[in-house]
Amino acid sequence: MTLDQELAAAVAIARIGLERLRDVATRTADVAPHAAALQALRKGVLEAVGETIGTIAVSVTEVDGDDEQIERVTELLDEAQAYVEDSTGDRLDRVLEILTPMLLACEDCGQKKPEVRVMPDPFSTAVYPEEPDHYQMPLCPPCATARFEES
Ligand SMILES: [Zn+2]
Numbered sequence: 295m296t297l298d299q300e301l302a303a304a305v306a307i308a309r310i311g312l313e314r315l316r317d318v319a320t321r322t323a324d325v326a327p328h329a330a331a332l333q334a335l336r337k338g339v340l341e342a343v344g345e346t347i348g349t350i351a352v353s354v355t356e357v358d359g360d361d362e363q364i365e366r367v368t369e370l371l372d373e374a375q376a377y378v379e380d381s382t383g384d385r386l387d388r389v390l391e392i393l394t395p396m397l398l399a400c401e402d403c404g405q406k407k408p409e410v411r412v413m414p415d416p417f418s419t420a421v422y423p424e425e426p427d428h429y430q431m432p433l434c435p436p437c438a439t440a441r442f443e444e445s
Contacts, residue, residue: 312339329393330408336386344379347371402437410434420445 295303319331351371357364397406414428416438422428433441 315339325393325396326398326408326410329390329397332386332390332393333408336383336390340378340383340386344375347375347378351375398432400434400437401431402433402441405434407434411438413438416442417445 315331315335319328321327348371351368354364354367354371394406397408398410398412399406400410410432412430412432415431416433418425418428420442
């Protein structure tokens with residue numbers, strides 16, 4: 295594999311992941327998947343991009359060449375890393391602060407999280423499985439599991 299081919303393959307893999315994030319976010323008009331995808335972008339992708347730039351910045355100091363030029367490159371890469379993590383990340387944090395109050399609150403713990411779903415009460419569903427109608431309640435996965443286990 296040539297260097298170009300290796301880089302093209304790496305970029306293609308990264309693009310597939312980003313397209314999946316975009317698909318998750320935009321599939322419906324619900325706020326939850328939008329917030330969850332942005333959170334994943336913030337925590338998973340921006341951190342990884344920053345780390346990659348940081349690693350290359352450290353490695354570039356080993357490159358043979360004009361020390362002053364290399365130092366300038368390192369400085370710029372450090373700035374680029376900071377922009378990704380702080381500037382872009384900070385904007386996404388603020389977006390998430392605005393979106394979070396629009397999320398459903400879990401009826402048990404009261405937290406507003408993207409993974410809260412309205413579901414038939416896991417407690418009554420487990421105790422009275424033959425009942426056709428169960429109370430519909432918004433729950434986060436840990437609280438849903440806890441209610442089920444209480445039954
Ligand atoms: Zn909960």
